[in-house]
Every structure is written in structure tokens, then in C-alpha cells.
Amino acid sequence: MGEWWQRDIMEPGKLPLLLALGAFVLTFVITRVVTRLIRAGRGPFGNVETGGVHIHHVVPGIVLTVVGGFGAVAGGRHGFGSAAAAVVFGVGAGLVLDEFALILHLDDVYWTEAGRKSVEVVVVTAALVGLMLAGFAPFGVDDLSPDERQDRAGVAATVAGNFLFSLLALAKGKGRLAIFGLVVPVVALVGAVRLARPGSPWARRFYGRRPRARAKSRLRAYRHDRRWSGPSRAVQDWIGGRPEPGPDRR
Template sequence: MGHWLYRNIIEPGKLPLLLALASFVLTFVITRVIVRLIRAGKGPFGNVKAGGLHIHHVVPGVLLMVVGGFGAVSSSRYGFGAYLSAVLFGIGAGLVLDEFALVLHLDDVYWTEAGRQSVEVVVVTAALVGLVLGGFAPFGVNDLTDQELQDRGGVILTVAVNFLFALVALSKGKTRTAVFGVIVPFIALIGALRLARPGSPWAKRLYRRRPHARARARLRAYRHDRRWAGPSRRFQDWIGGKPDDELTRPVTGRR
């Protein structure tokens, strides 16, 4: 483990990225726990206010991202400054993306259906950064054997082909399949081979004169959504908390 960590993380200068990812995920988890405790009226936590103004945690998140970002570009990949900047940036990114839906909609939608977008963005971001971090062709690794070069070349080729399949899946309207297909082999291939979702660029262009294909695509999308909508919602509720009922949600104050 120590040899792998040194060869694939420390030597190519990826330790700041590892620290940023760990800080990002940990900050999101802690923030969600605290916010859910505030929502339930438990614990010593409460909303932060200044002069009657509710300060959302996206505000300190932006400040930390600015400090960490400028600190990172002004330092090398090695040393305490780079590591500290990475941690600050990861914490800031966790706070900002936890309220991504608020920034997107410019409205307090944290505990609504629209607020689920924050959880989706955090999961996708962590997955993509993990892909970069765990890449088997890190820049900066020296003294590779011929076998290691061959193995890494094969991995690069596999990832490149898989990425092309992911682009096809994305054009078919299968966003989650495309994203996770870049990480997990064969998922993107399955998404690329299956029928496109109705309304996707692929369906609009290639199913325009194929009514049978359009009908099959609508039927498959209906069955897929009916099967997976429930488990997907329960997974998101487990991570980010269940949204409020729109009929009972208070007009002001999200927690």
C-alpha cells in the first residue's frame, strides 16, 4: 500500500488532489449532518445570522475556494502551502456544492425536489475527481519498467475507448450512465448500445423517421423510470435528507 501510494500519489504530485477530495467529501458529509440536525431541532447547532440576514454556508465556501485556489496556483505541488491550499479548496468546494441548487435557481430550494441537484452534483464531482486521482498513468512517475509502460498504455487505451462510448451514451440522454461509465468499464458500452431516451439529441436526429424506434424508446424510458425512480429517490434521501412537502414547506427559512 505504501509503495502504491508513493508511486501513484506522492511522486506524481497528486497528494494535494487527494487532500482536496478527502476534505471535499468530509465537509459535505459533516455539513449535511449538521443541517439535518438543525432541521430536526436537535443538537447545539443553529442558523448563522448577521443583522437578521441568514448567511448560507455557500458564502464561506466561496471565500475558502478563493483563498485555496489562489494559494494553490502560487505554490508548487509539494510542500505545506500546497497541502493547506488543497484542504481549504476542498472544504470550500464541499460547502459551495452542497448548496449548488440554491446558486443554480437563485432561490432557497435546499429542502425541495430541486435541491436534490446538489446531491447529484456532489456525487458526480467526487466520482470524477476520484477517477483522476486513481488514474494509472500519472504524470511525473519515473523509472517505469517495460511491463508497467505496457500496462499503463493498455489502461489509457481502454479509458479512451470507454470515454467515446460515454459520449455516445450522453448523446442518447443517459447522463448518469455516461458519467459513471467513464469510471466503471462496460457501463458506458451498455448505455451506448441501448435505445436513446426520448427527447435526446440522438433520438431527435436518428429516430425522426423511425416511428417504431420512437415508440420503443418511450416504452423503455417509462419502464426504466418506473423501476428505478423509487430506489434513486431513497438513495438521495439517505444522503441529503428527504425534501419537504411543497404544500407544507414554510415560505421563509429552510431549516
């Protein structure tokens, strides 16, 4: 354990990243617990208001993210300052992304169906940072040998190719595969070669005069959503709380 910690965390300067990830996840969990208690009318917690204005936790989150971000840039990857800045940044990022749906819709949709987007973004962000912490580098550069990394043309070709796969996956309506494909290239390749989802830019451009491909795309999307939407919603409800229909707010 000690050898792994020194070799994989301390020497590469990944301690700030680990601390930021831990603070990010812990902040999100605590925030969701508190907001669910407020929603249920339990405990000593309550909404923060001043002058009749509800102060969302995204506000202090932005402040902490800015402070922690600049502190991390100034502090490097080693030392107490960089570690402290990483924790502050992680806390701020957790508060901000917990209300990602509010920023996206410019409306308090925290406990509505649209508010699920915040949980999705937090889970995806934590997973991506975890992959980077485990040693995966964006665009698949970690797959190159030391000699290949010294060849700028090889690195540029690898980055461009993997980025292209991610763009194709995104154009086919496979956003999650595109995002994860930036870190794990084979994931983007899977999204790039499979059928596009109906309504995606790729489907509108290339399936317009291909009724068979359009029908196959709709059928595959229907089967996929029927299989995975239920478990996905159950996990989101367990993590973030069940949304309420209508315009109900916190």
C-alpha cells in the same frame, strides 16, 4: 501499505488530490449533519443571518474555493503549501456543491425535491475524483502505451474519439454515463450505442418519424426508472435527508 503510498500517492504528486477529496467528502457529511440538526431543531446550531438575510454556506464556500484554488496553482503538487491549499479547496468545494441546487435554481430549494440535485452532483464529483486518484486519466489517455503517448496524432485521436462518445451519450439523455465516460471511455461507449431517452435531443431529432424506435425508447426508460428510481431516492434520502413537499425552507 508504505510502498503503495510512496509509489502511487507521493511520487506522482497525488497527495493534494487525496487531501482535497477527503476534505470535500468530510465537509459535505458534516454540513449535512448540521443542517439536518438545524432542520430538526436539535443541538446548538442555527442559521447564520445578518440584517435579516440568511447567509447560505455556499458564500464562505466560494471564498474558500477561490483561495484554495489559487493557492494550489501557486504551490505545485508537493510541499505543505500545496497540501494546505488542497484542504482549503476541498472544504470550499464541499460547501459550494452542497448547495448546487440553489445555484442552479437561484432559489432556496435545499429541502425540496429539486434539492436532490445537490446530492447527485456531490456523489458524482466524489466518484470522478476517486477514479482520477486511482489512476484514470480523462479521455482514456491512461490506456495508451508510453510509445503511443509520444505520438501526438494517436493521443489526439484517442481524446477526440472518447470525447465524441461522451457527446453522443449526452445527446441521448445519458448525462451520468457521459460524465463518467470522460474518465472511463467504455462507459461513454455504452451510452453512445444504446437507445436515447425520450425527450433527449437525439430522440427529438432522429425518432420523430420512427414510431417504433420512439415507443421502444419510452418503454425502456420506463422500465429503467421503475427499477432504479426507488433505490436511488432511498440512497439520496439517507445521504442528504428526505425532502419536504411545498415551499418549505430551512
